[in-house]
Amino acid sequence: MDLNFSADEETFRLEVRQFLARHLPADIRDRQRLGKRYLAEDTIRWQKILHAQGWGAPTWPTAFGGMGWTPVQQYIFDEERAAAGAPGQLPFSFKMLAPVLMAFGSPAQQQYFLPRIMAAEDWWCQGYSEPGSGSDLASLKTTARREGDHYVVNGQKTWTTLGQFANWIFCLVRTNGEVRAQQGISFLLIDMATPGITVRPIVMLDGEHEINEVWFENVRVPVDNLVGEENKGWTYAKFLLGHERTNIAGIGDSKAALRKLKKIASQERAGGRPLIENARFRDRIAQVELELMALEITNLRALCADAHDRASGIQASILKVKGSEIQQAIAELQMQALGPYAVPHLPEALDAQWRADPLMQQAYADYAPALTGHYLNLRKTSIYAGSNEIQKNIIAQLTLGS
Amino acid sequence: MDLNFSADEETFRLEVRQFLARHLPADIRDRQRLGKRYLAEDTIRWQKILHAQGWGAPTWPTAFGGMGWTPVQQYIFDEERAAAGAPGQLPFSFKMLAPVLMAFGSPAQQQYFLPRIMAAEDWWCQGYSEPGSGSDLASLKTTARREGDHYVVNGQKTWTTLGQFANWIFCLVRTNGEVRAQQGISFLLIDMATPGITVRPIVMLDGEHEINEVWFENVRVPVDNLVGEENKGWTYAKFLLGHERTNIAGIGDSKAALRKLKKIASQERAGGRPLIENARFRDRIAQVELELMALEITNLRALCADAHDRASGIQASILKVKGSEIQQAIAELQMQALGPYAVPHLPEALDAQWRADPLMQQAYADYAPALTGHYLNLRKTSIYAGSNEIQKNIIAQLTLGS
């Protein structure tokens, strides 16, 4: 047993850190640090920088342009990425669609789409959930009717994260309504520019536009855009959901968030002293730090286990449940650290160019405007990607049987 | 709205308090205070004293010898009783059997048994649960076969609390095995001296003998000891369970336990100062005190509501869940206050005549020997009388439907 990273791993970490220090644009880093409003441009710029370095797809196999990094190297990369304040890569493109294309896509699909993802030429969003089909995904109703060499798609998808920026969407559609729900589903790639597609914003509880409804009205999709076989989409969907949960714990981001929390608690004052010296608040920080220490080891244990162990659903579900709880707890403490200043809502302060108001400047720190909205927004983490209740169902199922 | 007790109620409280100060024997009080091993004799002596005062059955209607006290007066009586360190009355006799006899018993049964309960001439125990029939009580298997003017009882009851001291047991028995489970049950009164009854101790996790198994082998019970009608026992059983939950919150006992906790925390030392000045431990006391303050009001709201509201199962279930959680939390803090001295197990110290060991005397306070066992023992409170999971089922059932 050796809980230290190997010399090679430490060398790798240094290389990543130096790359980030040299190439991460300061304006992107500062927006991340201050929790400014999401800019699609940041994600694209940064992806192009990564691609130029040859690191466009750290999680992919070398056969498809990945670097063949070990899981531990990928973990180190993500930790350093988060620590430096660089954006994450688009999960819909990299962690969801790409593995499906690699496993089930045609060579033509692989050769066309994968390089475009790496080069930030395409932006993919996800067409899975529908109103009424959330945890019970197989009950989806969007149809695709074959007409010659096209499918004609009708229906509605929802919870489409960042869909307003996407030029492609991958969709689960029903191609056969006569059979058991799971057996009539297909997996389609759809160009968002196709006539008949309407994207409507859904405003979240923090007042921000992050998710969308996507409506399809007689949308014609070439049959070449079918992934794998018709009516086999449920298999691909489950495969995708398995990949969605890799790195679901978000250790790197939570470690960065915890450092930020400590910084905030050192800067905010209570009773004339730094808040972090208040034993009650400090205990709260300590409690979540312990959870995170434990989860980091739990995550690394999963990464270092052989492939068979790693695939165990229990571990992935634990990482999802605890990872989301920790993210939420840290965000809540960041907000609570503000005391009364958790109350103002200044959406304008989330704009990149906003500068603190002279009247409030001294009292209202630059990190303050984003924190309460962030807390509100992160309630989603225990709901999405298989709610924590679903994860516990999975754990119980694998332990107790049905 | 008036959260003060009325002048009459305060006068009543004073009367109760004076009575307790005058009549509660010091040796009983001290055993209660120090958590000594349960003495049946204490319960009997105290019941005789109450009876002599004319207060033998505070919770009963006047028609049966009760005092016609209001629910609030009963509450005050119990609070003062607990504060003074007097034993509670036997729930099996007073809160379970008696209401059933009053509602469904024959005049002969009422006239014979009720006065004997008040005079502490009979000690009743409960024959409800069986191995395999806990929460699912209606699946009970003990049979009573009619033979002339007797029933012949065969089977096994369990979890019979204090059964080793009882001279009577009330039992649910199956008198018809041909019908739906609930429809073939009868309610029998059985003299424990009848041949064929065997009482076997069950040792609890604290090493004490508090509960028993009761075995019936061809036990002949006169048909006069049938309560109500044959095969209607399930109705009476449910009626009894409803009464079991009155005063289930145990506010008086928990208030006394909380005072004891504060006393312990004032006496135990941490870092050279009283433990109660340690903010972290004091916060834990504060948290449970808030729960208890809230539950006291919740309980009083239920008592003061009109009879219809009071019967609402939701309120009783809340009182059971929170009441047991609070009892457990206080006992846990009492144990934790001892620090390393939570570890010794001195069962001999629970004997009434035990005097502290000279070697440990100064360090090991007189309250210490009972606390860890008490914590262990009280795990039962979230299990018995309808486990807290069953209570939540009830709340959900009444709120969401089935």
Added chain:
Amino acid sequence: MDFRYTDEQRALQDTLERFRARDYGFEHRRELIRSALGYSLDAWNQYAELGLLALPIAEAHGGLGGNAIDVAIVMEQIGKGLLLEPYLSTVVLGAGLIAALGSSEQQSSLEAVAAGNSQLALAHGEPGARFDPFHVETRATALNDGWVISGHKCVVLDAPSADRFIVSARTSGSTGDESGISLFLIDPDTAGLSMRAYATQDGRRAADLRLHSARVGSDALLGRVGDAGPALLQALDKAAAALCSEAVGIMSALNQATVDYLDTRKQFGTPIGSFQALRHRIADMLISTEQARSMAILAAYHADDRDAAGRGRMISAAKAYIDQAARFVGQQAVQLHGGMGVVDELVVSHYFKRLTVIAHCFGDQDHHLDRYSRSLSAA
């Protein structure tokens, strides 16, 4: 011991329930939030007509002489309806302080409050004060026949619509002292006073105020010089108690909304309300809410007590408990609504945001737990 409302109190409750249902629908409320004012002047006038604005003001000052229980009834309905009007700021805090400390001339201004013609805001909190009631660094210095005031007041609730501020300032002593704090009635257009208005997370309005040698007359002083501490503390306690009732109103509304959702929403072919894990969650939410309701009753009952130590214990017990319970109920209501819990278009997220804001007003859970906990070792 009697938990019943009086007939008048029941009538008050019924009236407000009807008002909410009839005049304060969710879509209407969304429009109000988007409006410049942020609430409804029509509703405010109705409050006046219904006597809500005169409710806790003593009869001697033209009020109805109601008590904190009456206010609690109003606040619970404000919670259930997510009403946006500045009731707490104007009636509980503003009018309460004028009634407690004001000269007879100042008291006469309460008639305008009762009539709906005057709205007040308490400018008390300061950067770095967190929730310490006596952490006042703003300074007022006597000059000629008046006062010069300088300082920074933060997150002044309902400031943008107020026609008068009650500003706390230190006239003697040091930061943290109870004595030496004075209150001043100040017009928003006073020279030297500047305001940065903003929305709050729950869609209301507030502002930070800066006073740069703002000059006010001697008639601005509310009560005796340096003596406002105890009345201020009681006003803050009353506000905390009122928020407790508002939170309980929200929690019961959230429970109802969640129960309705679980009954309706289907997954895997059955209503999700049939899943035992969710059923037990609902049971836990109901238990928390009933317990919170008991604490809100306790807080309201003691909010009028003059004895600061005993009152403070009860208020802090209630606010600490209710903030915790509200956090649980709010978060779980969102969770059980799934994706529908985190969108703006359903009321559930608005209830949740209001509970989040309540937890950061007039002392958060840690503040009140600390205040209560300290009283244990002092006892």
Added chain:
Amino acid sequence: MDFRYTDEQRALQDTLERFRARDYGFEHRRELIRSALGYSLDAWNQYAELGLLALPIAEAHGGLGGNAIDVAIVMEQIGKGLLLEPYLSTVVLGAGLIAALGSSEQQSSLEAVAAGNSQLALAHGEPGARFDPFHVETRATALNDGWVISGHKCVVLDAPSADRFIVSARTSGSTGDESGISLFLIDPDTAGLSMRAYATQDGRRAADLRLHSARVGSDALLGRVGDAGPALLQALDKAAAALCSEAVGIMSALNQATVDYLDTRKQFGTPIGSFQALRHRIADMLISTEQARSMAILAAYHADDRDAAGRGRMISAAKAYIDQAARFVGQQAVQLHGGMGVVDELVVSHYFKRLTVIAHCFGDQDHHLDRYSRSLSAA
């Protein structure tokens, strides 16, 4: 980064699992608890034969040179089997301190430990010390060619069967100082030493010791005068780390027992393991246990660190976390067993009692949370 055990470690684990299954059944254990000694000398001899008693002792002193990971493997199995033998007292604490501080003559006594012929007990805790490692009021004064020791040592684990005590006493400084603490090897029959033996809540043995001017020779001193603090602290940290592994062993055994019970026990015609609320409880127990396991690994990995601050942070993090997790898992295992959880005749209550005792040994949750939390604002 590598979480695999070595081949030797896997063999050790397998051996102990076989030993538990073959030689340490529940009924056998009950008899041992009722015996005068309270554990099995046969088992102890087997420990010696298997090399467990020599495991963490340096090869230079006749040991196997194992590390804290090896000890963790043993402790996890001790937890799963609820083994009663004084392994922690003799090997981790006793032998560990002699190895760390002893003269070569004292070190030579470790051979007897390794052979199973000597059992040790650390007499360190004192009334009022709670879990402060440097709260030592027992005094040792040099007299002629030896020492005179007076004081009270409380809850000395495994004292009744020990043939030597390691007693901490203050030779200089004041209560709470790290420096000025010395350790002494003392025979139980030393004049002036009296013992009150008793059982512990989990069926083991311990004692309070009184020293009334107990006289020992100069060769009783372990290490240099007044310098034992750091070694003592590390021994206590190692003991806490070992308990973490023991607790994780118990928690996984409890989870397994509970899963088996839920699969078997029927109510309302179906196994109670089909009720979703209970299924989610099991999921929560498994999650807690996996997280606790990670913390136990962290503690074992750092237990051998010489840097006290870094080590202490990790040990306290682990013990605070695991005490909390063990409390949850233990209480829920009892709860899910219903009535069968609170009786003596099933193993579940015995596991629960052992977890309860572990939570009160070598620092409780509050002690370790405090130690960890303080390191945050110091950082």
